[in-house]
Amino acid sequence: MVTGASSGIGLETARALAARGAVVGMVCRSAPRGEAAMRSIRDGLPQARLRLFLADLSSQRDVRRVAAEVEARLPELGVLVNNAGLVSRDLRTGEDGIELQFATNYLAVYLLSSLLTGTLARNAPARIVNVASGVHGRARMDWDDLAAPRSYNAFQAYARSKFAVIAHTAALGRRLAGTGVTVNAVEPGLTRTALLDDAGVGAFRLVRRFLRFAPTADEAARHCVRLACDPELASVTGAYFRRAKQATAAEATRAPETQARLERLSVELTGSTRPSTQERNP
Template sequence: MARDNFGHDTTADEVLEGIDLTGKLALVTGGASGLGTETARALAARGAHVVIAVRDTEKGAAAAKEIREGSGSDKVDVIELDLASLDSIRQCADTFAAKYDRLDLLINNAGVMACPLAHTADGFEMQFGTNHLGHFLLTNRLAPLLEKSAPARIVNLSSRGHQFDDVHLDDPNFERRDYDKWASYGQSKTANVQFSVGLEKRLGGKGVHAYAVHPGGIMTNLGRHLTEDDIAMLRKRIEDNASQSPSSGGGFKSIPAGAATTCFAATAPELEGKGGVYLEDCHVAQVDDESRQDGVRSYAVDPGKAEALWTLSEEMVGEKFGY
């Protein structure tokens, strides 16, 4: 497949065709299932040494076996990580740095979606705490290894769900407003984009580039908290979008197609030196504050908002990261 024809149904293997990742080290969070497992398998199949970060190491071991069998590579390791615990994140980063002396690709894939109101071990609202703050701390703790490996890349999995809401800097934990699971999800996914903008400002000049991606609508374990009504709503939204933009392909994606944009962001030579952007269907999205079919909202890529989020995030995790 010609690279300029990549789109909605392109798979991870098609994106990586002809790309040699031999000698590259990749860390994939949430690698025990779904998009994380497929992303790890596709990268390993092209020669990368892959480490999957998982909350449940027993499930992680099973996923690693699946990845080895699917990729033909035995360079697949497992590391424990609970993104809902700052202590676990710090321990994971320390363990990783003690074992490996470099990091070429950091894929921040793990997350939760539309869960009931809950809190992390440190008292953060679960979706913002896991999807954003957890990856914020992990990424900054691992930044020295990424800098050492430059050119290196960071891929943050966002979502079209970022269109649901901006980040509420004055109340990220829903302490002064009624909790809404979709507003919470949207806030966390917007934070993933703004974090990519902040990372690019700090690390881009050092050869480490950050990208936010919308993988598409995929039925994976991410949807474990969804009710039948939630699924019906999402299905209708995706089908309506497809009917209004038939050229996009539309509809739910397969898992191999869902992992494609992540793999594209992580490896595409076309993106070299062009970080701080949001991608969908294997291309950089345009800024669009109206369309529900595609595009990235202007507030998600606003440099000022990205800076304010960075400051808040440092305060919340209790660490400052000087670049």
């Protein structure tokens, strides 16, 4: 299953996995864009086995609903690629009252992984791949200002959300040890996608100048597919990859106290317990 699969890296990851013969669940925000994405894959792969799931991942209600739908329609789920993400120039909140970038880029990753870990464990060996970003190293974590910031900086909001993804990945990798489920984060690098269309402010203005020199989405997607499929990475977990190579994330993401604090905040904001390999009660 690939989130944010209607365009960019998500679409190209779904395309590449379908080409390998996988049944691919594509989580998209709108039906028209999702259906267009499936058509674009089937244009070159008429036999592609695709399933469309609709969800606004900034909404915890939608995350819970789509997780239940995946359990019903993709009971043999073996790979979850948490790719969906956004950049918001202005401060916006979702239906849960949480800043949109933190809600979509991180909390959806935390909650969806929590809800689907049991399914993945039943189908082990299985993998979770979380799409990260190198800007996490520039995040200034104000723990009391993440969900409902008093002041807003689009770049910092994005960097904080990706910092959280990487810290969560490391902690979850340890927690799932022995279950047959691995989890790793990958920084695909600056990519020519529409992600920064709404981000012509601050540090993002400088980043956008280099987009025309950046790799295409299909090139970046190869790194996600490698983490999802490469047999050589079957036992690697809790790691951070910079494109094709395992790398060292910012030191703060690896601190146990940071990971514990993030876990407490995540539970508080989602009302969810930590990811479990046990089946949920009906």
